[in-house]
Amino acid sequence: MSQAIRDALVELDAVTGIVYLLDRGRRRLRATLIGGSPPVIFTMPEQIPVDAPYASARAWRTGTVVVIGEPETRPDDPGLARLVPFPYSVMSTPLSGGGHRFGALTVVRLPTRDGTLGIPQRRKLRAIGDRLAARLTAGTAGGGPPDPPDRPVVFSVDSVPPPSDGEPSGGWGLPGIPGSYETTLMYQLHKLSEALNKAADMDAVADVARTGIMAPYRAGSLVITGFGGGRLWVTAHHGTAAGSLRSVHGASAEAPSPYADTLRGRDLRLFSDRAELLAAYPDAPDDGCRAWAFLPLRAGDTPVGVCALGFPAERHFTPEEQATAMMMASLLAQALERVRLGEKKHAIAESVQKWLLPRILGDLPDIVTTARYLPAASASGIGGDWYDVIALPDSRICLIVGDVEGHKVESAMLMGQLRSAMLAYAREEHGPAAVLSRTGDLLAALETDLLATCCLVRVDAAQGTAEVASAGHPPPLLRRPDGSLDTPDVPVDVPLGVHSGVAYRSVEFLLEPGTLLLLYTDGLTSARDADLMPRVRELLAAGPPATEHNLEGLADRLVAALPAPPERRDDIALLLARYEGALPRHRYRFARMEVRRHDLPGVRAARRFVRESLHDWGHGDVADALELMASEVVTNALIHADSHVDLRLREGPDHIRLEVRDSDVTPPVPSPVSVSGEGNARAEHGRGLLIVESLASAWGTSPSGRGKTVWLELPI
Structure with a gap:
């Protein structure tokens, strides 16, 4: 593949070449190898849907050479977005053979260089692609087409050979491809920055960290902690046992631990094996990992948190990997701080409107x-x-x-x-x-x-x-x-x-x-x-x-x-x-009362209100059940909603209806009794709804956008 890209760059006077292979689901073409000159190589799309209007997808679908961007070959779709911020043209040839459509070989060039891409250039690229397809066909004898990697390897055609022989450290780049090690590191850094800029909330940032930091470093686990109130709080994690998370979540930022020490400092903390970790922290829990990297997350001089990577085997970091990890940590910290401030601003705005x-x-x-x-x-x-x-x-x-x-x-x-x-x-x-x-x-x-x-x-x-x-x-x-x-x-x-x-x-x-x-x-x-x-x-x-x-x-x-x-x-x-x-x-009867915010003794008044109203209406036979259900629902509302609670009791033709309204949009969920320690705090408040579920003929919850109504009915 690397030789095909080099040949294409020379023959067509191009700046970048990409080999796309079809993924296992046969829905996307994934970049496998990208070669050329920085910074153009950093702007190439990693994935292209097979039904997209781009040249690579068109070549794969049609089996022909496709050119986009030349003056006489404007794309059919006038709204086709260009992916790099300068005029360019793209030529792509299909890679097929042995009954397989492997993918496409694509080159990017400047339209003003060496004239336009005409028939001779198309034939040259097709010949290069056919040679590569023949190699792919020979390599798949007796098997299916190759699966593309999760992330592309990137190399610069003008770079000097890497300083070490053999397999590049950490799986970055390919041996014998000059510059692929350093360029792939910088490529991942660029892609991480691009993805973090698009992340709008904490879940999106955590997902980018998983795909842009954890995956490229081939880590087995990821833990991101925030810092607040003098303590560390787990905000995102992946591939980590719940037991080890409990020792981190809510831990003091002053107590000795790799998280706390990394937070207070500014340096990357690395432990290539468990012996190194235990030498520094004898009480460190066993989370199943055998090597660790703790990255300090700082926005300027402000500590934001810690990003911890765990590895399933011993792991040594080259100076280039350490420098890249610190740059990645800086980008992640800025994104986390931006999202945190945005969520705080959004919460204030929502609170203002909710109370208006x-x-x-x-x-x-x-x-x-x-x-x-x-x-x-x-x-x-x-x-x-x-x-x-x-x-x-x-x-x-x-x-x-x-x-x-x-x-x-x-x-x-x-x-x-x-x-x-x-x-x-x-x-x-x-x-x-x-x-x-x-x-x-x-x-x-x-x-x-x-x-x-x-x-x-x-x-x-x-x-x-x-x-x-x-x-x-x-x-x-x-x-x-x-x-x-x-x-x-x-x-x-x-x-x-x-x-x-x-x-x-x-x-x-x-x-x-x-x-x-x-x-x-x-x-x-x-x-x-x-x-x-x-x-x-x-x-x-x-x-x-x-x-x-x-x-x-x-x-x-x-x-x-x-x-x-x-x-x-x-x-x-x-x-x-x-x-x-x-x-x-x-005309059916109606009654209403209000329990003030934080007035837990008001639950007793709510029970009395329900009982007296039903007896006055001649429905004392359902008073016990409705009183019990009202007590549970009102208590939940007072504890969770942080607002006044409005009770409405309405008589219908064949039923009594109770409505409890508050300002919390989170719906209540019945929780079964659990003997485990996991989630007991939340489950405690959902068990009362099991009573409602068993006694009421019908019940439900309806969010209004600025609160909710929990309603229940009993037949009369």
Whole structure:
């Protein structure tokens, strides 16, 4: 292969040559050997899907020589991305013989050198490729085609021979190929830097470390620790026994250990065999490895953590390997610090928006509500969409959905101000149009360039009417009791913050018992999927199954139909409300209470609330079971959610429904009793749900985007 690349570079005046071989899954071509001149050799793709429009894949598929990049051979796909930052052309010839299509031999050259690639050059490359294919065919006599390695070997055609003979240390490069040892080291360093720059979260960084550090060094295990609070914390690991991790996770950074000493220092710590490790640390646990490398992770003068590599056999490091490992550690430390700061910023942004959104939705016996919030894939992780449900006197309620433009902290802060203003104006008994008018005046006085849209619906449950006003916002969707969908004819006036001189208008219409209202932000209509709204309408028209007595299941199905990031380019807020009706024979009872944050004694009050409500309603026969389940669910919410907890008890035609709402999006999971030490802390809080699972006729959890609702039902 190396000789074929050298011949191709000379014959075609090229700068880089690559041999791609088909992988075992026959879905990708993998670079096996790359030769040429730096830095071009560092820009070549390691893997190419066989159905990609690149020259190598086309040559493999068609069995012909393919040229891309020459003036007269522009690619068929105008959007074909170029992989190196300068004008170049690519010629590739297939490698096939003996009934096998091995891969492709590809060269990269500058179009201005030695004219263009014409018929003579194509024939030269084809002849070189055929000679290589013949060698590959002879080497596979009686067997299948060769498997490409996990990582390519790289060499420079102008380098001096390596300083040592035989197999290069650590498996870097190939013997007899001048410069392959040093160039392959630098190639891996370049690829690691490129991959770490793309890693957006801690899991991605850990995966890059596994493929870009652990694999090239042929290590058997990888442990990455972070540093905080004077202790070491395992943030990622691979191929390491859980027992050895326990001795590291949470260990003091001051106690003598290879991790702690590496963290405090700046030097690479190497132990070529276990005897060396035990000489320095007699109490070191046996993790199954026989050699170790501990890399200090520092961002400037700040210690970030330690990256530890374990090897299954004795291992000695050359000076070049040690220098490369330290450069890799520096790149890894910078990526970890960047991700950590990004996650901290994202957590702050999410916390700001979570506490600006309503903590508890208002509710009435005749109106059931639920909401969902789906953030967009924005860099800030924050937006200006909001929803609100405000309970008013005399069986009235306000449903509000709005959207402040932009995805930044300023949008969320302005959203909080507008929500507070609407809450105040609505409770002053102003109608929907007046609420929007006063809020628009307030927005104008804030001297901001941001605009906002909003839809407000005030429902009078006693009269069965709804009054709607819109400030540049989509009107609500209505599902009638017969399943038909309707959009009320609501005048869509100017957004909040626009000076028009025209008063906001509202319309009023009747609500039949069983009518469902869906309010939403325009993220629902701005998704890339053009069929999104028809799908939402289809789900609304279908309604809930006969066994479903709540809105949570419908809300979950609507969310499941929406695109996920990055296709979801904007925040989406959904607010669902169902008008149950005020006829006496259909009026079922409703009760509600709140347990304050961290108020664990409030669990006793919750049990008393459930028991007294059920006895008052004449359902004392289910009080014991529901009281026990309420106690378990409320306790879990208080311990894990770090928020107030809202209890809602609702009587249905043939069931009692209990809802527990909090601000933690993590769903509860029942955990079986375990006698092992693994995971007992988490399992302890999931065992109460086994009681719920065994007693309730139905139960579930529904995340709203800024919290969750755990619901359960008992038949009556």
